[in-house]
Amino acid sequence: MSRTSLPATLKLGFLGAGQLARMSALEAFRFGIQVAVFSDRTENEPVQFMTPYSTSGSFDSVDDMVEFAKGCDVITLENEFISSDILKEVRDKSGTPIYPSPETFALIENKLIEKQTFEDAGIPVTPYSLIKDELDLKDFGEEHGWPYLLKSSKGGYDGYGNETVKNLESAKEAFDNLGGNAGQDIIAEAFVDFTNELAVQVARNETGIAVYPCCETVQEDHICVAVLSPAPVDSHFQERAQELAVKAMEAIDAKGIIAFEFFLTEDGEILLNESAPRPHNSGHYTIEGAVASQFENHVRAVLDLPLGSTKLNKPAVAMINLLGTHKRPAETDHIKEALETENGHLHVYGKIDSKVGRKMAHYTLLGDNLEETYKTAMHVTRNIEI
């Protein structure tokens, strides 16, 4: 099943045109592969500046996407905004394969099903429950303690679609805000006392499986601000997270790249928190940090190419997310120090408009000592404004 040939006309289609598709597209180009992009916005999406094959339409319209898919050899995802049912229809009507497959995505698109899938595979997950009504809200608080998290079972990311609830009153309000009274499935999730948030990216196809080192994601207000690799935790925790990620990958029979996020609890347990069927912010550091990046292995995986090595190029890698600091036309300012730093690599996503907190760029620094590398990376990017 391994592809041994790259025809010059091979075209990889992305559903979604943001920075994840953009960085994947750069790797597709490296292999001489053409890139087409389907966006739900008409213009100014990051990948739209990088290809003549740009189409706009609705992520809810099978017809729009079928038309697009017919012009591509393989379709892949960069977000979780299209339901697996629609993806199945697009694939079946266009005849173009989609990876990760709609069947894989169906097992993780809904947070409830995701947790059940991984639990069934013997992977520890954070305590959760489907919430139907006020009684469920109350019961969950009594069993697992307040505060806890309420999550819409679909579509949440970067803290959107999540609310922390402190008591029954705020829980009822959040349940309503998240669409619980309008038919949206809502799940409650216990707060876990964790010491670290970890992540592992895994690429897989018929040729094999490639597991990245276990990294730590540093979060502020549910937004990832930095990633450190390898994670500064005992190596047996790293290995445990990698093992669970492989197990999870097999549980959903994934082809492509999937990112798994974990909690390392105060009791030394590793719990699977979330998964994403695409390159992930936690893996941006692999562009320079690993021999083959998550984006390269994304492309390799969905095109049936042998997977590349996930080994680190240096003992320590720190990645700093550069979030929007202003609401203005995008402009990355005060980059001199970052660019002058040896082994530092700046990536700007090509978004036209900046908003406060929006993921606009990132900076990766390679070094020999993790603490020092992280410190330097923070220091040389401290004045950057976007």
Added chain:
Amino acid sequence: MSRTSLPATLKLGFLGAGQLARMSALEAFRFGIQVAVFSDRTENEPVQFMTPYSTSGSFDSVDDMVEFAKGCDVITLENEFISSDILKEVRDKSGTPIYPSPETFALIENKLIEKQTFEDAGIPVTPYSLIKDELDLKDFGEEHGWPYLLKSSKGGYDGYGNETVKNLESAKEAFDNLGGNAGQDIIAEAFVDFTNELAVQVARNETGIAVYPCCETVQEDHICVAVLSPAPVDSHFQERAQELAVKAMEAIDAKGIIAFEFFLTEDGEILLNESAPRPHNSGHYTIEGAVASQFENHVRAVLDLPLGSTKLNKPAVAMINLLGTHKRPAETDHIKEALETENGHLHVYGKIDSKVGRKMAHYTLLGDNLEETYKTAMHVTRNIEI
């Protein structure tokens, strides 16, 4: 003079749309910079698959290029096909800066002026002479011995525009073939007994100068088939070549990236052979081999950004050119072994048609021992057909 800000709308224009522009464009994209391309062909050029901003026209038409340049913030080159006079007009009429500048290019576009420029700067060059007629042909042979090289003073590359002449008879024929009787300046160049062909890429702008390691180019029939870095020659030869490259860079006051090719003679002399005002095949190995590649430093240099580090990422780097093996629609076959090799990196240029000997792709392998790395790189690419 250093740029400290990257606005999202910054647009870099390439005159030429081949693989050198393509690999530079990938680095521009990494910085969030938009890429526009002007090609003398209407379609299917490598960069035309990578941007919505693609224009076609004539490299002889100032008007075509002025129109293009007006839409860009900075213009750069990927070939030597446009005369410095035309480039000056394009710059002056569009108001858009061009780097390397037409003034720099004017010093190297003509092989005779190039040699004089470097000689005047105290840089040893291969013995040469302007040839006007049969007597000159005869005299040069008598002074420097047969065979020698005849070169058209403009436009030659990869062995085109060069002929080896063995005696007066063949010299007269070559002189005519190269356009000597039609007004083309022809120079004769003595054959140098060299042990190695070396190359050094240098990036330079107002912020500083960045010199790559001295590498060896392995040539067959005037076509580069492999590059080894650092060059397997004594380190003082490497340093001498680097010194001369810096001197040459200053002699032409270059802003951008310039590649310099040298002969290491049997007497241990380093002679400057040729220069190219653009990324060069001899520097493709820097994509993974160096911290910042020649393409990244090309983009940085012409945009006034601080230059990146030229240090090698591993002690040994081998780059194999993958030349067309068939005349057919391009298709890179039998790539499995190359892709499976750790630290091996395949680059395919996205050309639609393959021709025997055409530069279609390359493969870079990083390792600890140069000889072994070269051997492995040759071995795992031996079956690739394009």
